[in-house]
Amino acid sequence: MLPSRRTFQIAAFAVFGLALSACSDDHPLNTWEPRGPKAQSELDIMWPVIWGIIMVVFVIVCLGGVALAWKNRVKPEDYDPDDLPEQVHGWFKGEIAWTIAPAIILVFVGVYTIIGVWDLEKKNEPAELDVMVIGRQWWWEYRYDVDGDGFFIDADGDGEIWGVDGLGADGPGGLDGDSDDIEWPLEYILDPDDVSTAGELVIPAGEQVDLYITSADVIHSYWIPRLNGKRDAVPGRYTTWSVEADAPGKYTGWCTEFCGLSHARMRMSAIALSPDDYKTWFENQEAPAAVPAEGTPEFAGRETFKNLCMSCHVIKDGDLQYNETEEGDPWRTSVPLIAKGAPDLTHFATRSSFAGAIYAQYRDINPDDDALDVNTYLDLPGNYRWNEAELRRWIKNAPDRKAAKYENQQGMLPFPQLQEEELNNLVAYLATLD
Ligand code: HEC
Ligand SMILES: [Cu+2]
Numbered sequence: 524m525l526p527s528r529r530t531f532q533i534a535a536f537a538v539f540g541l542a543l544s545a546c547s548d549d550h551p552l553n554t555w556e557p558r559g560p561k562a563q564s565e566l567d568i569m570w571p572v573i574w575g576i577i578m579v580v581f582v583i584v585c586l587g588g589v590a591l592a593w594k595n596r597v598k599p600e601d602y603d604p605d606d607l608p609e610q611v612h613g614w615f616k617g618e619i620a621w622t623i624a625p626a627i628i629l630v631f632v633g634v635y636t637i638i639g640v641w642d643l644e645k646k647n648e649p650a651e652l653d654v655m656v657i658g659r660q661w662w663w664e665y666r667y668d669v670d671g672d673g674f675f676i677d678a679d680g681d682g683e684i685w686g687v688d689g690l691g692a693d694g695p696g697g698l699d700g701d702s703d704d705i706e707w708p709l710e711y712i713l714d715p716d717d718v719s720t721a722g723e724l725v726i727p728a729g730e731q732v733d734l735y736i737t738s739a740d741v742i743h744s745y746w747i748p749r750l751n752g753k754r755d756a757v758p759g760r761y762t763t764w765s766v767e768a769d770a771p772g773k774y775t776g777w778c779t780e781f782c783g784l785s786h787a788r789m790r791m792s793a794i795a796l797s798p799d800d801y802k803t804w805f806e807n808q809e810a811p812a813a814v815p816a817e818g819t820p821e822f823a824g825r826e827t828f829k830n831l832c833m834s835c836h837v838i839k840d841g842d843l844q845y846n847e848t849e850e851g852d853p854w855r856t857s858v859p860l861i862a863k864g865a866p867d868l869t870h871f872a873t874r875s876s877f878a879g880a881i882y883a884q885y886r887d888i889n890p891d892d893d894a895l896d897v898n899t900y901l902d903l904p905g906n907y908r909w910n911e912a913e914l915r916r917w918i919k920n921a922p923d924r925k926a927a928k929y930e931n932q933q934g935m936l937p938f939p940q941l942q943e944e945e946l947n948n949l950v951a952y953l954a955t956l957d
Contacts, residue, residue: 551775551891554748558774559767560731561643561751568639572632643751646733646763654724656736656764657709658743658756659864660782660933661789661925662879665725667718669809674735675712709739718808719837721866722880724766724793727801731767739864744780747793753779768795773895784926784933790880790890800901804873807901812840812869812956824952827945831938835865838956864932872904872957878917878925886910904957914950 550556557563595608611617655666655674668674713719724747726732736745738756746753747766754764768774778789796804815821828838866877876883876890883890885907899906917924920937927934941949 552748552777556749558749558772559751559769561765561767562749564639564642565752568635571635576628576632643765644763646765647731650733651730652727652732654726654732654734656724656734656745656756658736658738658740658745658778658782658789660740660927661778661785662721662866663724663743663745663778663789663791664739664866665720665723666713667720667805667808668714669717672714674714674717676714709737718805719867720808720870720874722791722876722878723874724791725801725804726766726768726793726795727798728768728771728795729798731765734764734766736762736764741782742780743778743782743789745776745791746779747774747776747791749774750793755780766793768793771795771797771800771897773897784928785879788879788881788925792876792880792890794875794895794897794900796897796900800897803901807873807957808870812838814840815952815955820948821952821955824945824948824950827949828952831941832949835935837865837867837869838871839867839869865935868953868956870956871953872909872955875900875903877914878921881925882913882917883910884914904954909954911950911954914953915946918946918949 554562555566557566653668655668657664657666666674734745734754736754736756737760738758740758742758743756744753745756745764750766750768751764754762756762772795774793774795776791776793778786778791782789815825828836871877872884874884875888875895880890885903886909887907888895917935918938919941920939921927921935922929922937925934929936
């Protein structure tokens with residue numbers, strides 16, 4: 524039976540649509556266009572396997588099939604169901620041959636792959652730049668160890684700096700760890716002095732950056748396809764990975780492990796800057812935020828921030844006392860200044876996107892494309908128009924902009940009670956955080 528006209532139309536439409544989708548010239552998640560040595564080495568494994576093996580086998584099987592069909596063809600009137608071709612059983616030489624040939628192919632691919640994997644696992648010795656990557660529902664946190672004392676502190680005061688299952692003695696920062704001394708959840712052990720950013724991983728171009736990947740809640744997966752493959756972020760464990768970009772640029776990524784409601788809106792990007800620009804960027808991130816002059820709208824915004832936002836967010840300006848301590852909880856009292864489950868906003872205005880890299884922070888920059896001019900990344904607040912409208916919508920009702928069950932401690936609370944003036948002040952204050 525022939526397919527109906529309708530089926531045919533739908534199929535044609537699907538094929539046409541699929542073909543058209545290849546026409547976009549912007550492929551931010553394209554693994555065939557690596558922009559760093561790690562991603563390149565993965566592609567270098569793929570090509571010989573594709574051309575040297577897959578294509579050869581494909582052609583042999585196709586041509587062989589056609590040739591056999593041609594050779595054994597019969598006219599319909601000559602067709603006799605009892606006239607079978609000669610049956611071959613127990614052909615010893617043949618069986619040996621078609622067992623050994625694939626085995627040789629697999630050994631070849633295997634050796635090639637294992638060498639590649641070793642190369643991918645190679646870390647910088649001694650460590651140059653380590654960044655801790657924390658998956659959270661639904662955004663990525665990046666922590667830079669500023670003072671070189673590791674990413675963690677001795678939160679329970681027992682003399683062990685840290686110890687979380689999954690890390691041996693050569694943990695982040697080279698610290699010794701006792702794996703029985705479990706300091707968890709993460710909020711209590713992260714070093715409050717470190718630089719913490721969200722959404723955009725800023726790195727120097729031309730250098731390998733080692734990542735320590737973990738998760739604060741469920742399993743996520745970190746993936747910047749043009750720089751390297753995927754690596755899972757598992758709560759309670761630390762996995763190492765690394766990225767390196769050949770040249771300055773923006774490289775987009777996406778969480779690739781289903782992690783709940785807003786998984787599809789958990790994005791990230793790596794921003795590679797020239798080493799000099801990176802240094803400037805980092806020095807700025809280390810510096811405390813500016814405190815606005817008293818009596819200004821920005822100062823009023825900071826007061827509102829203290830009242831409504833500080834229970835989750837941190838802005839380090841060397842003055843405010845953050846995260847009011849809870850009576851009788853020694854871990855909390857020992858950790859005054861960390862973002863709990865929310866982005867550290869100390870230098871919020873230096874990012875080009877927010878809320879899991881899905882919204883543009885500046886109106887001339889589209890978070891969906893790679894077109895961000897990294898030469899102006901350091902001047903974002905000066906060179907581009909602030910996306911005030913989106914930020915206002917976010918602060919007023921974040922769960923409406925990005926689905927999250929705040930009653931389950933996911934995401935940000937809505938603030939329907941905010942008066943127009945309070946909102947104006949808050950936004951004005953956030954704009955000063957450059
Ligand atoms: C219940 C905790 C909580 C409170 C209270 C809270 N937030 Fe948030 N906020 C979050 C979380 C969680 C995120 C990350 C959400 C995401 O990206 O999916 C966030 C994200 C943000 C972002 C985007 C940051 C970035 O870099 O992506 C801004 C700006 C922000 N909040 C401002 C505020 C302001 C202003 C207030 C006070 C009016 C506030 N928040 C109160 C939890 C909170
Ligand atoms: Cu995720």
